[in-house]
Amino acid sequence: MSQKKSLISEITIEKFSKKGEGVAFDDNGNKIVIDNAIIGDVIVAELKKKRKGIIKGFLLEILTKSPLRDEPKCSHFEMCGGCRWQNLKYIEQLKQKENFVIQSFHDFIKTTNVELHKILSSDEIFEYRNKMEFSFSQNQKKTKFLGLIMKGKRFVIDIERCYLAPAWFSKVLIEVKNWWEKFDFSAFNYFNGEGLLRSLTIKEGKNTQDKMVMLTLSDEKILSSIEKEELIQYILNGINSDDKISIFLCVQIAKKSQKTTFDVQNIYGQKYITEILKINTLNENIELKFQIGPMSFFQPNTHMAQKLYSTALNYLDKDEIKNSVVFDLYSGTGTIGMILSKFVKKVIAIELEKDACEMAKENMKLNDIKNFEILNGDVSNILDELISSKDFKNPDFENLDFAKPDLVIVDPPRCGLLEGAIKNILKILPQKIIYISCNPITQAEDIKILTENGYKLMILHPVDQFSHTFHIENIAVLKRA
Ligand SMILES: C[S@@+](CC[C@H](N)C(=O)[O-])C[C@H]1O[C@@H](n2cnc3c(N)ncnc32)[C@H](O)[C@@H]1O
Structure with missing residues (x-):
């Protein structure tokens, strides 16, 4: 294979890469990765120079469409x-x-x-976010x-309609x-750190229709009151007059x-939006309200998060857990733990982000939950502290009714549990572990340890939260052998 740009014709896409790109092989067995090509397509592609053992190809023409294709x-x-x-x-x-x-x-x-x-x-493959x-x-x-950012590039493209999210x-x-076109503001440039406008975050409570918009700026300039007022008016033009935003x-x-650091100002409407989670698990229907602030994490697909949590908790035995202490590790705003609090004696959640912990405390009050406690910090460090001393003196822990948990739920970021957390879970030795993950590769590595x-790994249950992307959520249930 030549190292320069070249064409390759009549190449068949054999599989997908881990990032969902089409993968083909040339006559010398070189791996070619091609965006927008799918298994079974026969295509013509332009090939770039081989880098790190992989050739990137650009789809020029589809000679034979795969039967798996959709419009x-x-x-x-x-x-x-x-x-x-x-x-x-x-x-x-x-x-x-x-x-x-299955491969993982x-x-x-x-x-x-x-x-x-x-x-x-x-349930919804469009407008779910x-x-x-x-x-x-x-x-x-x-x-x-x-x-949004272009596939495989750093350029931003204008978006007229994104079907992953609601039309508004x-x-x-x-x-x-349109507001930006009226003013001479520059976009923030990540390479030189200059420019004002960075990003626009839009959120919705799927079960409440509450709406939120946040414009993130650099500290290059403070918007004048007229510029802010105009921004508000333009945003209001994009929604119905009776919508709550x-x-x-x-x-x-x-x-x-x-x-x-982030300095957040509420320039219109309430300080947070509300989302309701409707959970059907262990033969009960539970509704919990969650306040979501501009910076707080919430599962990005509400309806599938409901199914994910309901399914994961259905693998528990209601009678067995009723006197249990449960650890909800990597808890975010404590959604899973608060649902579980309805079935168990006590839930102790651990979360790194301070804002998420604050929001969890608000949400506990909102739902009148008393048997849930959230500790702010790194899972591994906090477990170290909890394990080494039952009478930990830090005021944060003063009321902590620490008891060895019977059940540990973990929902870590893509990197998985990391060594310190696994070691500590193995010191705690809960009877059951429910491991929810957005990365089955790191999940399988951790579960191996x-x-x-x-x-013993008992159950695996994948859940599709993000249709049209290659992302997958996976529930694993482990029991002490
Ligand atoms: C995939 S989210 C899960 C959130 C939550 N379980 C939910 O369903 O909403 C992972 C969470 O882990 C937190 N996190 C990441 N690293 C952490 C660490 N070392 N210790 C504690 N929490 C961590 C993140 O801030 C994030 O809230």
């Missing part, structure tokens, strides 16, 4: 990095995700009798762009772009070798 709904699909699989039939997306979990847990599936459940499909973040950008000619998100996006400005101050140390 993308979105006009931006080919360029936009927001989703990767709108051109793949949904049923096939599910199959690919299920296969990914191949050794367990081959050697143990783990129960592998069929992937839980999404409750949060989107759009970026501002300008090119050298100062043309303004407000939208796109209307507000266009209105904010909260609008925020956030000044992000990022200085080299200093912690990034747990099973080498006395646990």
